[in-house]
Amino acid sequence: MTRKGLARRMALAVALCIAGAIAPAVAGEAVREAFVTSQLADSVGVVDLATMKQVAEIAVPGKPAGIAMSPQRDFAYVTTPDGNELVAIDTSVRKVVWRLNVGKGPLGIAVNPRSGAVYVANWYGDEIVSVDPKTQQVTHRVKVGRAPSGIAVTEDGTTILSADRESDAISIIDAASFTRTGEVKVGEHPFGVAIEPGGKRAFAANVVSNDVSVIDLGTRKVTATVKVGARPYGVAFANGNAFVTNQAARSLSVFRLSDLQPVTTIPVGDYPEGIEATADGTAVYVACWGDNLLQRVDTTTLKADAKAEVSDGPRSFGAFLR
Amino acid sequence: MNRIVIAALALAAALPMLANAHGPSRKKEVSTIEIDAPADKVWEVVGNYRDMGWHPQIAKTEADPGEYKKEVTKRKLTFKNGAIFTDTLTRYEPENKTIAFLTNDEDLKTLPVEGYSSTISVADEGGKSKVEWKGAFYRGYMNNDPPPELSDKAAIAAVTAFQKEGLEALKAKLEGGK
Numbered sequence: 001m002t003r004k005g006l007a008r009r010m011a012l013a014v015a016l017c018i019a020g021a022i023a024p025a026v027a028g029e030a031v032r033e034a035f036v037t038s039q040l041a042d043s044v045g046v047v048d049l050a051t052m053k054q055v056a057e058i059a060v061p062g063k064p065a066g067i068a069m070s071p072q073r074d075f076a077y078v079t080t081p082d083g084n085e086l087v088a089i090d091t092s093v094r095k096v097v098w099r100l101n102v103g104k105g106p107l108g109i110a111v112n113p114r115s116g117a118v119y120v121a122n123w124y125g126d127e128i129v130s131v132d133p134k135t136q137q138v139t140h141r142v143k144v145g146r147a148p149s150g151i152a153v154t155e156d157g158t159t160i161l162s163a164d165r166e167s168d169a170i171s172i173i174d175a176a177s178f179t180r181t182g183e184v185k186v187g188e189h190p191f192g193v194a195i196e197p198g199g200k201r202a203f204a205a206n207v208v209s210n211d212v213s214v215i216d217l218g219t220r221k222v223t224a225t226v227k228v229g230a231r232p233y234g235v236a237f238a239n240g241n242a243f244v245t246n247q248a249a250r251s252l253s254v255f256r257l258s259d260l261q262p263v264t265t266i267p268v269g270d271y272p273e274g275i276e277a278t279a280d281g282t283a284v285y286v287a288c289w290g291d292n293l294l295q296r297v298d299t300t301t302l303k304a305d306a307k308a309e310v311s312d313g314p315r316s317f318g319a320f321l322r
Numbered sequence: 323m324n325r326i327v328i329a330a331l332a333l334a335a336a337l338p339m340l341a342n343a344h345g346p347s348r349k350k351e352v353s354t355i356e357i358d359a360p361a362d363k364v365w366e367v368v369g370n371y372r373d374m375g376w377h378p379q380i381a382k383t384e385a386d387p388g389e390y391k392k393e394v395t396k397r398k399l400t401f402k403n404g405a406i407f408t409d410t411l412t413r414y415e416p417e418n419k420t421i422a423f424l425t426n427d428e429d430l431k432t433l434p435v436e437g438y439s440s441t442i443s444v445a446d447e448g449g450k451s452k453v454e455w456k457g458a459f460y461r462g463y464m465n466n467d468p469p470p471e472l473s474d475k476a477a478i479a480a481v482t483a484f485q486k487e488g489l490e491a492l493k494a495k496l497e498g499g500k
Contacts, residue, residue: 039347063347081346084466104466107346123346124466147464149346210393230393230412231424248412248424248439249392270441271458290350290441290458313350 031278031321034285035076035091036294037064040313044078046094047294049285049321052308056094060087066109066317067274070116073322075133077118079106086120086131091322098136102129108150109318112175114157121148121162128162128171130178140178144171150192150234150317154199159217163190163204170204170215184220186213192234192317196242196257205232205244212244214260226260228253234317236284238277239299243284245272252286254302268304269293274316287316344436344460349478351457353485359496361446364453365419367492368442371411374399376495377488379432390414396426405429412439419444433484434462435477440485453492455485 034047036054044064046056062083069076075097076089086106087099105124112119117139118131128148130140145164148171152161160173164183170193172182187206190213195202202215205228212232214224229246232253236243241263244253250270254263270290277284277299286295286304292314296306357364367376372385374397385397395411407429413422422441438459445452459481463472470476 040350065346105346124464248422250413270456289348290456313348 038311041311047308068109068111110151112157163193194235203235234275236275236277238281287314353455355489357451361451364444364451405432430462435459
C-alpha cells in the first residue's frame with residue numbers, strides 16, 4: 001500500500017470511529033459527477049467528470065442557485081430563490097423526488113454532516129430554516145442578520161454559520177438548540193462562507209471589500225483579512241491552500257492556509273461562482289456563470305485543465321460534487 | 323389610499339439603504355453588432371474609458387486621471403436626462419480589445435438595475451468588426467414580488483434597449499464617414 005493510500009485508509013478509519021454509522025461515503029472515493037444549478041435555464045445539469053460532458057438535465061423551475069448534498073451524496077438539495085422552494089433530487093435516478101416551500105428567497109444551503117438536517121438561508125426572510133429530509137418538514141427557524149447567503153456547518157455538526165450579506169457579519173448558530181449564539185463582524189457584504197478542514201477557522205468572502213475575513217471559531221474573532229480579486233464569491237480548500245472565486249476578475253485567488261500568504265491567481269471563465277474541492281483534494285471544480293462552463297482546476301499544477309459546457313447561468317453555490 | 327401613500331413613503335425612505343442591495347438572481351443579456359470598420363478603429367472608441375459619448379444617452383464622462391487601473395479607476399457618467407451613474411473599470415485589455423466596467427451607483431428611473439456589469443469586446447472579422455456587449459445585472463428591487471417597473475422583465479428590457487441603442491450608434495458613428 002502506498003503511503004498516501006495508507007493515510008487515506010487511516011483517515012477513513014478515524015472518520016468511521018468518530019462518525020459511527022454516518023461517515024461520509026465519499027471520503028477517499030473519486031468524485032464522478034457534478035450537479036450544476038443553471039439559474040437562467042431553470043435546471044440542474046449533471047456533468048460526467050470523466051468525460052466533462054453534461055449528460056443529463058433536470059428541470060427545476062424557480063431560478064435554482066444553491067445546492068448541497070446529503071451525507072451519503074444520494075440526494076442533492078437545491079434552493080430556488082424565485083420559487084421559494086427546497087427541491088430534493090435523487091442523484092442516482094436524476095429525478096426530483098420532493099419539494100417544499102421554505103420561505104422567502106432561499107439561496108444558501110448546507111447539510112449537517114452528522115444528522116443530515118438541511119439548512120436553508122432565506123435571503124428575503126433574514127432567517128435560517130432547518131428541514132428534516134425524512135419527514136420533509138420545516139422543524140426550526142432562527143432569525144439572523146439581513147440577507148443571509150452562504151451557510152457552513154462544522155464537521156462535528158454542532159455549529160452553523162451564515163454569511164449575512166447586508167449586515168456585514170457572520171451569524172453563529174448552535175445546531176442542537178437552533179439558537180443564534182453570536183455574530184462576528186467581517187468585511188463588506190460577505191457572501192460565501194466555508195470552514196477549513198479541522199474546523200478551527202471560517203473564511204468569509206466579502207463581495208464589496210474584495211477580501212476574505214478569517215474567523216477563529218474558538219474566540220469568535222476575525223484574526224486576519226486576506227486581499228483577493230474583484231467580487232469574491234466562494235471559498236474551497238485543497239492541498240493546503242484556499243481557493244477563492246473572483247466573479248468580476250475571471251479568476252481564482254489562491255493563498256496558503258498555513259500563513260495566509262498569496263500563492264497565485266488562476267485565470268478561469270467569466271463570473272466564476274460556486275467552487276468545491278474533490279474529497280481527495282486533487283482538483284477544484286468551478287461554475288462559471290458568464291461563460292456557461294464548469295471548469296476543473298488542478299490543485300498541484302494550479303491550472304484550469306478541463307471544462308464542460310453546461311446550461312445557461314451556472315452557479316452551483318454550495319456542495320455539488322459526488 | 324393613505325396606506326398606499328405611507329407605503330410609498332416608507333419605500334422611498336428605504337431606498338438609500340437599498341442602494342447596494344440586490345436580489346439573488348442575476349440576469350445576462352448579450353448584444354452584438356457587425357461594423358464595417360477595422361477593429362482597431364472600433365476599439366479606439368469603445369476602449370476609451372474616459373469618453374462614453376459614443377452612447378447617445380451619455381452627455382458627459384468624468385473619469386479619474388492617470389493610468390487605467392483595474393478595480394481602482396472610476397468614472398461618473400451624466401446621462402442626457404440628468405441621471406448620474408458611477409462605475410469602476412474592472413477589465414482593460416487592449417491586447418484582447420476588451421474593456422469591462424461595473425456600476426456602483428445607478429438611477430432606477432433611467433435603468434431599473436443594480437450592479438450592472440458590462441464587458442465590451444471587439445473582434446476582427448476579415449477587416450470588419452464584430453462588437454459584443456455582455457451585460458450582467460440584477461433587477462432594481464431586492465425583495466419578492468417587485469412592482470412591474472422594477473421586475474426582472476423590466477430590467478432585461480431596459481438593458482437590452484440600452485445596449486442595442488449604444489451599439490447601433492457606434493456603428494453609425496464608425497460607418498458614417500463613407
